[in-house]
Amino acid sequence: xxxxxxxxxxxxxxxxxxxxxxxxxxxxxxxxxxxxxxxxxxxxxxxxxxxxxxxxxxxxxxxxxxxxxxxxxxxxxxxxxxxxxxxxxxxxxxxxxxxxxxxxxxxxxxxxxxxxxxxxxxxxxxxxxxxxxxxxxxxxxxxxxxxxxxxxxxxxxxxxxxxxxxxxxxxxxxxxxxxxxxxxxxxxxxxxxxxxxxxxxxxxxxx
Amino acid sequence: xxxxxxxxxxxxxxxxxxxxxxxxxxxxxxxxxxxxxxxxxxxxxxxxxxxxxxxxxxxxxxxxxxxxxxxxxxxxxxxxxxxxxxxxxxxxxxxxxxxxxxxxxxxxxxxxxxxxxxxxxxxxxxxxxxxxxxxxxxxxxxxxxxxxxxxxxxxxxxxxxxxxxxxxxxxxxxxxxxxxxxxxxxxxxxxxxxxxxxxxxxxxxxxxxxxxxxxxxxxxxxxxxxxxxxxxxxxxxxxxxxxxxxxxxxxxxxxxxxxxxxxxxxxxxxxxxxxxxxxxxxxxxxxxxxxxxxxxxxxxxxxxxxxxxxxxxxxxxxxxxxxxxxxxxxxxxxxxxxxxxxxxxxxxxxxxxxxxxxxxxxxxxxxxxxxxxxxxxxxxxxxxxxxxxxxxxxxxxxxxxxxxxxxxxxxxxxxxx
Numbered sequence: 001x002x003x004x005x006x007x008x009x010x011x012x013x014x015x016x017x018x019x020x021x022x023x024x025x026x027x028x029x030x031x032x033x034x035x036x037x038x039x040x041x042x043x044x045x046x047x048x049x050x051x052x053x054x055x056x057x058x059x060x061x062x063x064x065x066x067x068x069x070x071x072x073x074x075x076x077x078x079x080x081x082x083x084x085x086x087x088x089x090x091x092x093x094x095x096x097x098x099x100x101x102x103x104x105x106x107x108x109x110x111x112x113x114x115x116x117x118x119x120x121x122x123x124x125x126x127x128x129x130x131x132x133x134x135x136x137x138x139x140x141x142x143x144x145x146x147x148x149x150x151x152x153x154x155x156x157x158x159x160x161x162x163x164x165x166x167x168x169x170x171x172x173x174x175x176x177x178x179x180x181x182x183x184x185x186x187x188x189x190x191x192x193x194x195x196x197x198x199x200x201x202x203x204x205x206x207x
Numbered sequence: 208x209x210x211x212x213x214x215x216x217x218x219x220x221x222x223x224x225x226x227x228x229x230x231x232x233x234x235x236x237x238x239x240x241x242x243x244x245x246x247x248x249x250x251x252x253x254x255x256x257x258x259x260x261x262x263x264x265x266x267x268x269x270x271x272x273x274x275x276x277x278x279x280x281x282x283x284x285x286x287x288x289x290x291x292x293x294x295x296x297x298x299x300x301x302x303x304x305x306x307x308x309x310x311x312x313x314x315x316x317x318x319x320x321x322x323x324x325x326x327x328x329x330x331x332x333x334x335x336x337x338x339x340x341x342x343x344x345x346x347x348x349x350x351x352x353x354x355x356x357x358x359x360x361x362x363x364x365x366x367x368x369x370x371x372x373x374x375x376x377x378x379x380x381x382x383x384x385x386x387x388x389x390x391x392x393x394x395x396x397x398x399x400x401x402x403x404x405x406x407x408x409x410x411x412x413x414x415x416x417x418x419x420x421x422x423x424x425x426x427x428x429x430x431x432x433x434x435x436x437x438x439x440x441x442x443x444x445x446x447x448x449x450x451x452x453x454x455x456x457x458x459x460x461x462x463x464x465x466x467x468x469x470x471x472x473x474x475x476x477x478x479x480x481x482x483x484x485x486x487x488x489x490x491x492x493x494x495x496x497x498x499x500x501x502x503x504x505x506x507x508x509x510x511x512x513x514x515x516x517x518x519x520x521x522x523x524x525x526x527x528x529x530x531x532x533x534x535x536x537x538x539x540x541x542x543x544x545x546x547x548x549x550x551x552x553x554x555x556x557x558x559x560x561x562x563x564x565x566x567x568x569x570x571x572x573x574x575x576x577x578x579x580x581x582x583x584x585x586x587x588x589x590x591x592x593x594x595x596x597x598x599x600x601x602x603x604x605x606x607x608x609x610x611x612x613x614x615x616x617x618x619x620x621x622x623x624x
Contacts, residue, residue: 049444094444095444095445097445102460103460104456104457104459104460105459105469106455106456106459106469107455107456107459107460110456110460112445112460112461114445114461115445116444116445116447143447143448144447144448145444145445145446145447145448147445147446147457147461149456149457149460149461150454150456150457150460152454152457154452154453154457155452156446156447156448156449156452156453157447157448158435158447158448158449190437190438190439191437191438191447192438192439193438
């Protein structure tokens, strides 16, 4: 059977509106126009530095904590479920220290209270098949330190290039929502940091 | 998986490759410890000191008359021998050097220490000796004999040197300026811009030093190259971002250099240079023009102290940009603070700089250098590291020094020319 251009367009419009999130209509032999879909993945979890970084002035009595809360939001879009592209941002608490009588050569000792956090801004490519998700991304991390030393609080940070890979799984919750536990490894290049994060995401279809 | 899907994997695999390769990267700035000595077996135990004047007598170019084939390969056939402080250094043709402590035991002058590569990680021990009354004999008959050992057991090699001729410059008129304040670009065991690096690098061939100057939040000049506290240079994960955000006391509490020593102040560095080294000159590479004003009073006070003590160590405030020149000329102290200008010869004249510091890649600079030198100023090129670039500049003349990461290499080619 041969379709005119007008007939084809009319049929594609009909199919597009009838297609599910995957853009596929089962049992129809006519070429299918895939709808561009947008999802928001919101997730929370825990991340920590798996490198050997330490606070050099820390003594055994110092309360040093590696890792903390991670909250990430990703917006991604695609015409197919298999591969999607998006951007990711959020907040990662990396470490903190609380220490009394830390040495400051030439200045005696001081109490130290400090936290280190990061805000990622990453471009992410996600592959999805058989309920498994594989992420890869490149972008920037804003590392931010807040430290109180000698009674003065310093707030300082910098942007560094970063790479990320992630491996996750997808579970259908119904009503178009999906639950996605994920393990994510991030390398912050200039700072030579390697972060491992475990988070659980919920996928919300926007379009 | 279909062919199309394999194609779609491309971007992800690319990112994955970047991540893996970046995670596998190691910090190239390895701080390699010096070869350990065994104090119990040291031949210098209970030795008497050799006076500097006697050590200086040993200065010269020597021929290697006996060593293993590997010794010839590593160290070449001619060696520049030079007194540095209370030690003797050997500068070899293939980017190796020796640093040997000295003393007299019975009727022998003992030279004992280590050798190492400026590039790479090869190093070992060396023990040499010569008759203790060498200074009362003719140089022509001077022979230094001993052994060097490699990094394997029983790898002991004969090493005999015979005096050939004087060094091309025994009076240190030519300046070999070490880059980054004791740069570990020369495989040194200390972090760059550290006090230990400053103490050490003279033994590796430098007779002048460049210090990188950054300014803290409380306007104190400190030695640090980068504007930010990168983990390549410091340990301390809560010290992040621009150094200028932190007061000196805060830096001292939150981080150290990667070798564990505190970030030194410029004042501390100049004190070490004054009391513990033989450096003839200091190039202050002020990284930001806002650092000019806090640096000049320290430079002027140091020069006044040296003058009062009857010593001379030249110190120059580096002016690498027009912003630096503006800051320098706007400071009323500038007439008392000699400078080193990196811009054009016209800028050098305008600021009345003591030194012109052109980048060697700019092109044929010999005629311009001759013009600058005719005005009574020095010319020091930066940054020359490889023999194929060092040799033509030395041959062309019209220079007073070279800024380098490999001072032993510059030393060998200059002293043996």
